[in-house]
Amino acid sequence: MRVISVFASGSGSNLQSIIDHIEAGTLPAKIAFVLSNNSAAGALNRARRHNIPAVHFSAKTHPDPEQYAADLLSLHRDAGVEVVALAGYMKHLPPSFIASYQGRILNIHPALLPQFGGKGMFGIHVHEAVIAAKAKESGATVHLVTDHYDEGPVLLQEKVAVLQADTPETLAKRVLAVEHRIYPKALKEFLSALKDGYAR
Ligand code: GRF
Numbered sequence: 137m138r139v140i141s142v143f144a145s146g147s148g149s150n151l152q153s154i155i156d157h158i159e160a161g162t163l164p165a166k167i168a169f170v171l172s173n174n175s176a177a178g179a180l181n182r183a184r185r186h187n188i189p190a191v192h193f194s195a196k197t198h199p200d201p202e203q204y205a206a207d208l209l210s211l212h213r214d215a216g217v218e219v220v221a222l223a224g225y226m227k228h229l230p231p232s233f234i235a236s237y238q239g240r241i242l243n244i245h246p247a248l249l250p251q252f253g254g255k256g257m258f259g260i261h262v263h264e265a266v267i268a269a270k271a272k273e274s275g276a277t278v279h280l281v282t283d284h285y286d287e288g289p290v291l292l293q294e295k296v297a298v299l300q301a302d303t304p305e306t307l308a309k310r311v312l313a314v315e316h317r318i319y320p321k322a323l324k325e326f327l328s329a330l331k332d333g334y335a336r
Contacts, residue, residue, distance in 0.1 A: 148179025
């Protein structure tokens with residue numbers, strides 16, 4: 137059984153989809169803990185409801201960035217985490233952590249990367265940009281995280297048509313439904329292809 141951690145800053149509906157697939161037996165994995173930079177994140181409550189340890193790590197709990205990076209890594213190593221899944225996590229990871237888990241950090245983005253990614257492209261802003269650009273299609277992308285956000289190799293993508301009547305909110309809703317489907321699927325494929333051993 138592969139051990140993962142999930143990072144989330146918001147409501148955690150993608151986290152919920154991952155939990156649901158694990159509980160249904162369609163995603164063979166164990167979530168060691170859910171981590172949030174936001175102590176009030178709905179994602180932490182979802183974790184607690186499913187008896188998954190909920191961890192709050194932020195500049196408040198860790199004012200020293202070096203200590204933060206060191207504690208983040210030891211938390212993962214102590215729990216034997218092999219793969220990290222970012223699910224609406226709004227804070228940048230320490231470069232040393234990305235290096236330690238190189239090629240083992242996944243993220244989900246609510247557009248068809250490499251389009252509509254990068255700085256400022258998060259949440260509703262992504263869908264606003266897609267509609268402003270009059271794009272005919274959008275979608276969701278699961279990709280590997282590198283030092284350059286939203287630029288790592290794509291693992292799985294699914295398209296969503298942009299309708300004439302779409303607002304950023306209606307488009308976001310349809311894209312989110314796709315996210316809930318493809319993130320557990322991409323994780324399952326990624327975990328089953330993973331070679332043994334974990335972070336350096
Ligand atoms: C999702 O749209 C995800 O793609 C983005 O943040 C949103 C998180 O939503 N990175 P939720 O917290 O999983 O509901």
